[in-house]
Amino acid sequence: MAVDVLVVGSGGREHALAWKLAQSPRLGKLYIAPGNGGTRLVGENVPIGVMEFEKLAQFAVEKNISLTVVGPDDAFVGGVVDVFQARGLRIWGPTRAAAQIEGSKAFSKQLMRESSIPTADFAVFTNHDEAVRYVREHGVPIVVKASGLALGKGVAICRTFEEAEVALKEIMLDRVFKDSGTQVVIEKYLEGQEVSIHALSDGKTYKMFPASQDHKTIGEGDTGKNTGGMGTIAPVPWLHENMLQDIEQRIVQPTLEALRNRGATFSGVLFPGLKMAPEGPMVLEYNARFGDPECQVYMRLLKTDILDVLEACVDGRLSDQPIEWNSGFAVNIVIASGGYPDAYKKGSPIAGIKEAEKIADVVVFHAGTMIENVSQSLVTAGGRVLGVSAVGATLKEALDRAYEAIEKIHFEGMYFRHDIGAKALI
Structure with missing residues (x-):
């Protein structure tokens, strides 16, 4: 039976989720609320805001939605899952209580202190x-x-x-x-490189994703103000299996256990941001959802049908669901509006995406884009505008493809970092 799905969000993460869902042979209709200029290419955009929980739930009822998949943190922290569950609707992600691990850094730091989870x-x-x-x-x-x-x-x-x-x-x-x-x-302050860890949980068990690495600051050489993320690579070549097992045992397992013991069982994807300090992995912060731009590289690497994975997660049968990954590497390089993360201009026409996607193994994910009403042309509508993703047998091959594709794309004031993944190539 075909499964109709609603994706909630408007960023690059949600375009990547919708893009991957659209590949499922079991998918029926795909809706994205509110979506962006790219999500309309894989499904139907719906003009309902991320925080309009009652309207989203009503839409899910009216359209007989089988599964709702939420992207943004503020929706989880605001309780979108609780609203849907109260109506008996299937939704993927953590409850408001569990999402507190991201919603309050004070709460999460206290949890780590009480549970002896390594942090600064x-x-x-x-x-x-x-x-x-x-x-x-x-x-x-x-x-x-x-x-x-x-x-x-x-x-x-x-x-x-x-x-x-x-x-x-x-x-x-x-x-x-x-x-x-x-x-x-x-x-x-801790010294060391940052890595992003993602663990999918159904509340009873969990499965680890490959490690990824985001580049948080706006400036090259990891300088300047923090952003939502300027580019990601996965897997991380220097983070070996024994290191990942150590992270799982010292951080992921005890975190999920601590939440369960507090009556806030976590279902969804737990994303601890870590600093690989000289004394070992230390938690910088927790996120209660997929990272953005981490999600984009995971969707490029994931071999298994994402619909199967998310449904197994919601239905509490994750232990029976295999998750397979493609070999090689994936990268996602963000193109931002000039001025981001401070004030930036909106409404600039975007050109060259089709040309960029002609390069082998390149997919461009939209974030801050929209279709302008009068001209029906694609224009900028946010700070982080596009994510240019590529895969390759080696990290260098993936990066070279992505940067070659970026050269085809143009809009006024566009900015991107030229050093994504550089540390991992050394």
Whole structure:
């Protein structure tokens, strides 16, 4: 029987999920709410916002949707899964209680402390003056984080007291991240490379994905402000199987157990962002959903039908569902609007995507794009505009294909990093 699916979200992650779902022989109709300029090529866009839970649930009832797949963190933290489950609707992802692991950094740090999960020393503050005093006492470099959701931008690595004071003022007094800055977490700075770990869980068991590596900062050489992510590679060549097993045993297993013990059983994909410090893997933060742009590389590497995987997850039979991966490497390089992650222009015409996709093994995922009403042309509509993905037998082959494809794409002010994956090639 054909399975009708609703994907919730409008970014590159959701385009990648929809693209992969569209390949399933069991798929019936595919809807994306609200979608973007690329998702319309694989399904039908629906003008309902990510946070309009009742409207989304009503649409699922009216269209007899068999499975709803949610992408964005704010929907999970806001309780979209709870709303759907209360109506008896099948939906993939964690409940509001389980998504707190991403929704509150203060909550997640406390959970790690109580469960002896390796993470940096930290303190939580609601008072600005006390936070400044703590920084003065503990010295720099130090990391300042808004406790709530901030689109990946609420983290400041402060190498001087002045930088720390600016970060605390912006988050706690100027409220640049609104209520997400009511609490701040201040933690010790850790040396080492960052990696992204994804574990799919049905609440009873879990399955590990290959490790991936995002490039968070806007500037080359890992400089400048944090972004939602500027490019990802997978798998990570230097992260060997024994290291992945260590991460599984010291971080993934105890985290899922700790949530279960708190009555917040986690179903969906748990995504700890780690720092591979000299003393071993340390959790920087948890995410309660697929990373973006990590999801794009996983969808390129996944051999198994994603619909089978997600349904097994929702129905609590993940242990019986094999997950196979293609060999080789996948990369996804983000093209952003000039000015991102600060103010940027919208509405610039985009050209060259068809030409880019003529290059072998290249797929372009849309993020901040839309179809302009009058001209019906594709234009920019966000900070991160496109993700150019490619696969190859080697990491270098995949990167070369992606960068060759980027040269075919044009819009005013476009920006991308030229050093995605460079550290892994050394």
